[in-house]
Amino acid sequence: MLDLQLSTDLMNYKLPHDTLIRLSGVLSEPRRSTTPGPSVLAFETALLAEGVCTLTAIRRHLAQTEKRGFSAIEELIDDLINAFEVCVQGIYPRPEYLGDEVDGEMGLTAVDAVWFLVLLEAIGLEVDPSRLADSLIAQIEDRTLLTSTEFDILHYRLTLGKRRIRLNTDTAQLVGQHSLHKHKDSIGNRYTVCSRGDLPYSLEISGRKYREPKPREAVTCDLCGMLYVTNHPGDARRHKATHDRVVRRLNPKPSTRLQKRVASGVAGELVDPDAPLWMHGEVYERAAAFRKEFGYDVIQWPGGSSTCAPSDWRGHLFAGPGGEIAGACAFMHTTSRKAEGEWSLQWIWIAPSFRRKGLLESRWTDLLQRYGDFDLEKPLSAAMVAFLWKHGSEAQRASLPVF
Template sequence: MKYTFESNTLEIIWNGLNETPKRTNQFVTEKLYLKFLERGWVLEYEIEDIFYHLDRGVYSIFLERKSMDEIYKGFEIDFETIYDKPKATDSSVMGYNSISIKNFVFLLIQLEKIGFSTNPIFLVEKLLPALKQKKYLSKSELEIFWYNKTRLKNETIFLSIENYHGFFLNPKKLKTELGFKINVEFDEENKPVYFEIVAPKFRKKTFTYPTTCEECDYTWQKGDPSSSASHRRVHKRAMNWLNPQPLERIKELDKINKDYILVTADSPKWQHFEMYERAYAFKKEFRYDFVQYQSREGHNDENIHGYLFINENDSIIGACCFRKNELEWGLDWIWICPIQRRKNHLANKWKMFKELYGNFYVEPPVSDEMKSFIKKHDSLLL
């Protein structure tokens, strides 16, 4: 993050950072904070009181009104006029220049990021529960929402004069009480023109790059923890159908048939879940818009018959679904895991399907491979 300030403001910031830290009067500050929270606003003159008790360096900046106004502007903090609530008979009210409590906390956070001991934790903890319930957050609310996870870890902040081009000399270093490392450059008049402020717990982001998993075909940003975690979830799910393992539930079934399980409206939920997962695999492989199975939980439609294909190891290697319209049955979809294809799993059941569902249609679009399969196996049944 980069901020541009006048040379005089940078000098005041530098002098403030070199002040001996003032120990916070916690009782006084918390008493003021509770008043701010109740009101929802912080009056301009009250900010001076808080800075006096929080950090002597920030208080010295406040004494220079022009510099403080520049900091407000740089951090995009807007003041508003608030008014005493009038009584019904009042014709005039008193106005006060103020900032909202959330913008005030945002100011404390920004000042902490450039090295001052403003410690906004008390106010953050008071405001956070309500923010967690909101659907949308403002800029200042986002800073409060993230504060506990990002404190002292923020990215490097740069402060400089407007025409700084990196050719000034006289570097100096400073380490604050909180551990911020500050590198400063000065001009020929020994005035600061450039600050590099490194947070004590800041770590450079790991280089990330797009990677596609050869097994589950998922693309994620390798090196990004969140993206990698997402890949692990997707991968684990996909492996259930791409590399199926024996299921104890299938072993425990009193199976009438060795190589399939008929799934109807009366079947248990876990069988419907396995049907849905294969329908999802079908949708994913062929890039269809929706999953052609109603629910993971099951359905009450007697005109839908699902078949889970199982092998000798009691693993689910594929599935298909028949659906009846007003006139006839149709093969809605079929999906078999790649490592089990061309092993006659469908061919061995084709005669049975014909006997059960008659001259059923196959839901389009139909691949050339499926057309050849139908032509070959229907002719064998004649």
């Protein structure tokens, strides 16, 4: 598996020493606010229309937008493309006839070109990939699978101004006095330049919205049991969903839907193939709670909020005194012991605060009438064994372990 994270963590790249020195010079000059001229917009239109651009075109484009240092950027582009490991490939005119020889030149696909411009913007160069990024995001709107480059572009607005990038020289031999210089540009980008003998060897750029990431650690929630990573937005969302589900099972609120079902009696608690889907879903939730509490491998309820359990399964939701979904149980029809078949109670789960309140006792006679002298799936909890000694049928008691 490839674990892809948003690139707001520190990213390190290596540049030739001369290029780093010249880039530091460009970035130390004041920014010039420019509005995009016709040639900039023409480049963007052509890139989107063709889906590719040549290095010559991207060089010309950047010379239009980043004019500091007499448009020195033009001469730095190749090294920056190498440093960021942007994929360069041949770009060719379509031949008039198949088999014709054509002359091409090196270039980038639109996605790689935009990603490159996004990184150049992130290191403080004057280029605005926002229109291109928005157009590409619209183009991939319907796709469910993305490349890492597309993933980065998709998050353009989310990561804008929040990146931290360090560019180091590839030269190891440096002499002279060590010095550190910090400066900020007119839009809030912060630069830290480390030099020896007045020659920069490391340049770090933090976007205007960059914040030191909070420490992350793996923790297990005491209540829902989920293992998650702190200060991780995706994990926080996943944990909240699981946590809320567990809380809904443990501390159920009165359910108007269940109240309506049981208004005419306990038969309204039955979950058979004719019962609404939400009831199948609620039985599934309790089956999941049962599995979690007793550490079983599988959830014993073949239904859910989008599928009815098949007809050889029956569930029952137990309404609490206030109409809460206090618990549930499930029966399965089986021929494992008797050729003619019989019903067997697979599991029963009641929220802790509703236990020992007579919920099961008050339904036991009804269950015996409905399912006959049913069998119970072993092993049984100590509480269930105690219950059966008191309320079980003769056959049910006979099946209990004797100590």
